[in-house]
Amino acid sequence: MLVMGIVSPMATLPQLYKLFFSHTQHAAGLSLVTWVLYALITLLWAIYGIYHKNPTIWVGNALSFLMDAAMAGGIYVYAGFVI
Amino acid sequence: MLVMGIVSPMATLPQLYKLFFSHTQHAAGLSLVTWVLYALITLLWAIYGIYHKNPTIWVGNALSFLMDAAMAGGIYVYAGFVI
Numbered sequence: 001m002l003v004m005g006i007v008s009p010m011a012t013l014p015q016l017y018k019l020f021f022s023h024t025q026h027a028a029g030l031s032l033v034t035w036v037l038y039a040l041i042t043l044l045w046a047i048y049g050i051y052h053k054n055p056t057i058w059v060g061n062a063l064s065f066l067m068d069a070a071m072a073g074g075i076y077v078y079a080g081f082v083i
Numbered sequence: 084m085l086v087m088g089i090v091s092p093m094a095t096l097p098q099l100y101k102l103f104f105s106h107t108q109h110a111a112g113l114s115l116v117t118w119v120l121y122a123l124i125t126l127l128w129a130i131y132g133i134y135h136k137n138p139t140i141w142v143g144n145a146l147s148f149l150m151d152a153a154m155a156g157g158i159y160v161y162a163g164f165v166i
Binding site for chain 1: 087096105110111114118124
């Protein structure tokens, strides 16, 4: 299950690459609401996992939080305050 | 935690709306790899949750699977076989 937790943040890498490098002009098609909520949810799960000393929960979610927060930041920078 | 599991698929709705309705022309900026992997991961978690008769796990992940699969399908339809 720890492996499953790490696959998810890794899966976000191609989307990050497209936003920051190859398809920046399409940033407006990404949802700031979606990625901010993803970041908040993963942050809450990471805190929950750390509190319960359960690395299976917090490692993957902490990584996912970093990825999702980077997505949200990139959307804000390249597309502004969009939906 | 069941609520947390349902917030995540709901968070995907604005992104689905942008892909299918408001920003279809920006579909190329979305990563087919990312959304196919998200769909596979949530499908595996849903199956795991059903197998262990744990609705806290399977309800949210089954909904997330539907959302992520719809994203992947939309990207394929509007942008083709992209990264």
